[in-house]
Amino acid sequence: MIYVKVYRVQGEVLLAACDEELLGKTFREGELKLEVKERFYRGELVEEDRLKELLDEATIANLTGERCVSKAIELGYVDPERVLRIQGVPHAQMARLFF
Template sequence: MRIYVKVYHVQGEVLVAACDEELLGKTFREGELKLEVKERFYKGELVEADELGKLLEKATIVNLTGERCVDKAIELGYVDADRVLRIQGVPHAQIAKMIW
């Protein structure tokens, strides 16, 4: 199962945006919440979900959308399952690492 991953380097930060392959380009709404899985933000390299771990190690900011991406981050201990936002059933998680 593959995911799209795009890495940004901005002002000393490493931002990783990742989404499940089939979610790219879709929009999800629930109440006041809206989640747009925009190609210009998420569409980078298409990789196996298992490759996400090495990118999360280096990232300081992370945006994850989809079951495979979020589940992998939970499995690796980067995301608390109780803190995952779901919009129309689609999981979304964000990570900000504090580096001292």
């Protein structure tokens, strides 16, 4: 299961999603720090298959965890070469550009 939270601000749709077990944890590697903050990520707890419809609507996404990031890669939203790993935890961001 994954936590998803959708923010709608000034025409943008931001999706924050993380694997359930990562919520509230902090990861560090060198100078990098990844905080999986409850106030940002804790929303609805859903099956990872629900991620497709949420990513279809999102203009920005912040994804943390093996399940979230792998699903986004599988769906073509994230380039696997652009995934950041901090203490082995994958983190990816997506921005949809409209011209």
